[in-house]
Amino acid sequence: MLDAGLARFEPSADARPCRAALLAAEASARSAALGVWGDPYYAVIAAADRASFTEKAGTSVIVEGRVTHVDVGGVRMTLLFGPRRGWDFSLTILQRNIKKFDAAGLNLAGFAGRVLRVRGLLDMQFGPQIEISGPDAIEVITQDRDEAAADPAPPRR
Known part of the structure; x- marks a missing residue:
């Protein structure tokens, strides 16, 4: 399919x-x-395309853009795709899920400046955002091709 x-x-x-x-x-x-x-x-929605977010609120979307800033808080980590919090697109990961990303070799705090493609349910309550709980929702985009560069391996046991 x-x-x-x-x-x-x-x-x-x-x-x-x-x-x-x-x-x-x-x-x-x-x-x-x-x-x-x-x-x-x-x-795929460009992270700066605010008009597309409005019409697709509450649906499953794929968004691509460059992370401009990573905000690490006590409850969540937020990857911002523009300078205006609450206006520009953001990606939210709750702190309880951060270890899943670490185990997959994804350093979320180091994503500032990187181009990502993310997928999930678009929430518009506090500006356009997607909350993800696992690393498979993120693709790190390389300059050479339009495919996933990061293929998180399952955690070792």
Whole structure:
């Protein structure tokens, strides 16, 4: 379904073992504008595209942009994609989930200046934001290609 553009990758524990292949299939369909990727409504939203956020509030979206600042608080970590908190897009991770990202080798505090593609439910209550609980919702975008650069490995036991 991903190859044909009839679905988008959905981060989950079940999808984790095949994450890289699933994201590659999605990227191929996206670049060929197959299926849902031919419909502008389902396009990846640029983090600066405020108008698209308003119409897609409460839906599952994919957002891409450069992290401008990382705010580490006592309860949550917030990755800001612009200078105006509450106006620009942000990504929220509760502190209780940070260890999942650390175990996957993702240093969230070091993401300032990096381009990320994130997916999840868009909440507009305090400005456009997505709250994620696991590393599979983040793709680190490289300059060389439009695919996931980070493929978090399962935690070692």
